[in-house]
Amino acid sequence: MANKGANAVVLFVFMFFTLVLSESDHGEELELLLSFKSSIIHDPSGFLLNWDPSAATFCQWRGVGCNNMSHVETLDVSAKNLYGILVSSSVFRLPFVKTVNLSSNRFSGEIPRDIFSSTSSIRFLNMSNNNFTGKIPSGFIPDLEVLDLSNNMFSGKIPEEIGLFSGFKFLDLGGNVLSGKIPISITNVTALEYLTLASNQLVGQIPHEISKMMNLKWIYLGYNNLSGEIPKEIGGLTSLYHLDLVYNNFTGEIPSSIGNLRDLKYLFLYQNKLTGTVPNSIFGLEKLVSLDLSDNSLSGEIPELIIQLQNLEILHLFGNRFSGKIPNALTSLPHLQVLQLWSNRFSGGIPRSLGRRNNLTVLDLSTNNLTGRIPDGVCSSGRLLKLILFKNKLEGDIPMNLSTCASLQRVRLQNNHLSCELSSVFTKLPSVYFLDVSNNNLYGDIGDQIWDMPSLEMLSLSGNRFSGKLPHSLITPKLEFLDLSGNEFSGTIPPRFGTLPELIQLSLSENKLTGEIPDALSSCKKLVYLDLSHNQLIGQIPPFLTDMPVLGHLDLSENELSGEVPAKLGKTESLVQVNISHNHLTGALPSTGAFLVINESAVIGNDLCGGGLPPCKKLKNRAWWVLIACSLSSLLFLAVASFGFLFINGRNDLKLKRIENEDGSIWELQFFDSMASKSVTIHDITLSAKDEAISFKGKSWVSNDFQFIVSSIPSRFWSELTGIDKLQHPNIVKLIGKCRSEKSAYLLYEYVEGKLLSEILRNLSWERRRKIVIGIAKALRFLHSYCSPSVLVGDMSPERIIVDAKDEPRLQFILPCTGNKRFFSSPYIAPEAREIKEMNEKADIYGFGLVMIELLTGKAPSYSELGTTVEWARYCYSDCHLDTWVDPIIKNHASIDNHNQIVAAMNLALHCTAADHTARPCAADVTKTLQSVFRTSYGLPGLTFPSHV
Ligand SMILES: *[C@@H]1O[C@H](CO)[C@@H](O)[C@H](O)[C@H]1NC(C)=O
């Protein structure tokens, strides 16, 4: 009995204590939850509305999960659009909590320093996809298995203490701005299975000690700046099935030990600096599904051993120096879907039966040295989307059975030696949107062939030997680019071309066309580029051309046109480039618009004179453009092409003055801003000009509370500065004055509070990048279209763009003129401008395109790889998934709508960086396009571009 009674007492006491304990625990948990709630600043969806302290139990609160003792076990508020700052470590201290999930919200600010505490019971912590900043705190949680801090703005180094988290199975720190090296201590976390440090700014090598992490299944270290060789010890991680080291600076050879990773399914080493041959052991990894070694400097041949990769679906070896034959073994890989071997040195024929026993969707062997014929089984899978074989030495015909390949979307066979007639079935492919067979030896009369291609956007047949009438049955309502130039077409231009509502570019040059230019073309309201040169066209320049809303480039040269040049053509605002040379035109040349600064060569061979130019006097040559280009490098692109500018100057304090400085020197000084004229003295100007840090780094000088920046210019440009004060635009740093003495000349600019785009670019969201792109485009439009003559930017680079506190970009200067050389060696200068050391609008557009590519991809053009950023972007844009080119920072934060905008923006950027400068749009069109892309959620349907190489 006594025993029983004692038991009962013990039981009672136990229950009592449990009750008291849990009461007080519940009180503490309630406090901690409420403290968390108080850190939420904004809860737009009202998710936390039922977090009511008077409720019977918090276990009913949304997002709170309790265990069977009514203690909080999980807190999951993911993707609830919560804005907040975690001021205390409250929820991390919940005594029984195992799971905390705050992911995909709008938390910002630093996280509490003490969240990693050895007394914490958390096992699963997900704070990904927020906007947390600051360092990752040190300390550790012994039981933590899963830590996901990805896609935030964490900076600083990865703390050494990471090595103490011995329980880690999953660690994702990707998509932050972490710097420094990968701490060796991390290799102590031997239980780790999943490791992602991708998309940071990590440097240094992969620690050799990585071989200790025997449980690793997944390694993703891409998009950092890691260097050195890939450690051979990686071959000891035999559980690995996914190894991704892309976009780093790894050098040396691929270690042959990778061949020991028998379970490897995904091996991604693209965009590094790897050299040597691919070790044969790699071709024994039988489970490989995707092998991507593209964009390295790998060489040697691909052995027939590759036949062992029977599970391979994707093989990317492009952008290397591989040589020899394409292995026949590839024809026996039954799952092979994507084969991209472009930009290598492969030679010999394409394996005859390629495609017959594969499952091909994408075949790209372009830019190699391949000979022989196009195999006729490439579309046997019935799934082929892209057939890209341009820039080889392929000959013979286009296989007949491609004509029935209904899946085909993109066909690029240009720059080969193909020679055949174009099958009439080939002109009825339902899904093809891009068809380029230019620069081959194709022939035949295709005038009566019916082109029934509802998806077609781009068609180039140029540089072949097609003859007869121009094709007139084009049932291609989406056609934007039509290039039939360089053939032997004769007859007249079919009025039916006027029924192509989307046409942007029409090139019929270098044929034998006769007759007049049909008025029907006036219906092509989107036409930007019209080239009818080198034909035998007669009649007048049709007046409708002056009413084309976006026509920017018009080439009518080398025809038999007669009559006068319509005066209104000089008022066509969009027109940037005109060539009417070598016709029989007479009378006066318009003196405005595109004709104002027209090159002599674009009008010679006629009987023209007058206009704004001295009557029938020779036109000025373009030497002054070079001067302007140079002065621009120091003038913040604001140099004004002398003539044509009115100088109206009303206010007295803004008049040109002559003053003596304290040192006795005489200065001419003019302000364009009355505040400046009241505050800034010549003494301050000369003082600040002496301080290099000011003119170089864009630091300001303060004169009686007025902040300004001084830039020195060569005195000889003084005379070009008339009217420069009129260049005022919200996206251009304002010029506030100019001055000169016998020895020097300076321009004065307002000081703009902000950061250089180059400094902040990598951390900007898509929304902010969008705003910047639009702002720069507007500035460019202003300088090119609304100034007469237009003003050039010169060196358009993120170093010259200040982003102010409201995220408005402002074009600004940095470098004083140090001669042409420096200016023209900037990687943002268009190749043709670099070559001839002369700028024009289209070169500016190129620079703008590069800045856009940088904003989209996070990749800056580099000196050593001039042009390659553009080529890479162009290729990737057209033939890879968005993920492969877009800056991971914007990708991770962008919605689907934004993805469409990003794609459309990239499209435009590639347009702007077209190798052929005449194919680049003008600034007004760029702005228009951007505005419509950013207004609609899905962007443009698919502005394509003429060529990518
Ligand atoms: C992210 O945080 C930074 C710095 O705290 C802030 O400037 C920015 O506006 C935040 N962005 C978003 C999308 O919340």
Ligand SMILES: *[C@@H]1O[C@H](CO)[C@@H](O)[C@H](O)[C@H]1NC(C)=O
């Ligand atoms: C790894 O752990 C061992 C044993 O706990 C310790 O002695 C060593 O210092 C750790 N190494 C690193 C690099 O942290």
Ligand SMILES: *[C@@H]1O[C@H](CO)[C@@H](O)[C@H](O)[C@H]1NC(C)=O
């Ligand atoms: C890449 O590595 C090479 C050779 O180690 C080095 O010269 C270069 O500066 C590195 N590039 C970057 C961007 O770190």
Ligand SMILES: *[C@@H]1O[C@H](CO)[C@@H](O)[C@H](O)[C@H]1NC(C)=O
């Ligand atoms: C071929 O590819 C398709 C997807 O494009 C896939 O569904 C199918 O299973 C593949 N067939 C083979 C034999 O791999």
Ligand SMILES: *[C@@H]1O[C@H](CO)[C@@H](O)[C@H](O)[C@H]1NC(C)=O
């Ligand atoms: C292309 O192949 C031919 C032989 O087929 C060879 O003579 C030539 O050197 C190769 N060119 C290049 C650039 O590899």
